[in-house]
Amino acid sequence: MSQEQENISTTAPSQATLTAKDIPPPGGTSILRISTRTAIILLWYCIAFTALMAATYFATKPAIEASAAAEKLQMINAVLSKDQYDNELLKDTITLPATAALGLEENTTLYRARKGGEAAAVILEAIAPDGYSGKIRLILAVKANGELAAVRVTEHKETPGLGDYIDPKKDRNKSRPWITQFNDVGFEQIPQAEFKVKKDGGRIDQMSGATISPRAVTNAVRRALEWTLSRREALFALPSGQTLEEK
């Protein structure tokens, strides 16, 4: 019991505890002097540990940037396979302003994939604002022929085990996850008016019991596809690094 008391109590004086008396302040004991001295010591600790953090920051910076780029590329490769483009698409980008049709409230980056110099696909983000619990963030690849290459959910808060099958990692159907219905389809395969979940009279399947999440995703995909198709040329023509201006 005494052991526990010794460990828990923080005020119990012991021989190794430091007190103000242990280190006599040089040059008098006025309150001002003691305060100044203490403040200077604290300042030195701040400088020393800030320097340590700065050193770590510079040592880890290249590795952190490399893995951030790799992560971005991994996400892009999930919606557009590597054999469909041959340019450095992380460097062929334009900035999209906040766009209501895509559900975006802030600037995002659109990546452009090209093969042999020809336009191959654009990769853009969209947000479905009407998920069951908040926004669902999507990444889409739209091929130059007007079809979607694929769609993935990058962020969502849908109920685990119910609506979260919109994310293929959570989908129990591993061979053909729900979201792969959007692979290689465009408005030619599924007309605009039928690009809805079956419950709304469309042609996109949904699982019974959880309609809200797939409905939100499907509608957001349709809106994003409409938006992209109506300005396909402009998206590819704009010089890299510029911001898309909407009239």
Added chain:
Amino acid sequence: MSTYREITANGLWKQNSILAQVLGMCPTLAVTTNFTNAFSLGLATAFVMALSNGAVSLLRAFIPYEIRIPVFILIIAALVTIVDMAMNAWTHDLYLILGIFIPLIVTNCIVLARVEAFAAKNPALKSTWDGFIMGFGLALVLGVLGLSRELIGQGTLFSGIEVVIPGLHGFQVLPEDYNFLIGILPPGAFILLGFMIAVRNWLDARATAAKQAAARQQQLQTA
């Protein structure tokens, strides 16, 4: 002065940071959805605690008594930031899962508690060991909690372990479509933790009762 044996017993059982002191509930509830996440965050905490206890113990002669708490917090925050950046750089996949919890180590009061209660008055090696074993005790409890929650919640064991140790794989113990929501959601953690604390208290009470009975027996014999 406590011996290494006592320090170890304190960290793992007698003063276990979760089961006995009930400190650090935030990571306990947030990361224990499976064994891999829970135990990894536990080990990261143990690492930070060993570092912070060691650093404070080495510097304890140069830390004025009046400003020791701000200096302790500064040291802990700096170490956590460094671990955070190092993990982001060199174990990126693990960082993607634990990333948002690493800064929470700062707010886990067990770190400051051990620095103040132990490292500020003990030599560096002992302090480092105390920090590590306290953190390891925490990691063990988080691990058990994570293991039971993933088994009850989604019927798997060690899922996601390939992120930490490539080559290993988790098991699907129960049928693929098995699902029990409360295991995955935070209330499940509260309920299970309650059971674990109860078991610990029961074992302790039994040990104390046995000791008292033995003492009484001895008294009777000598009398």
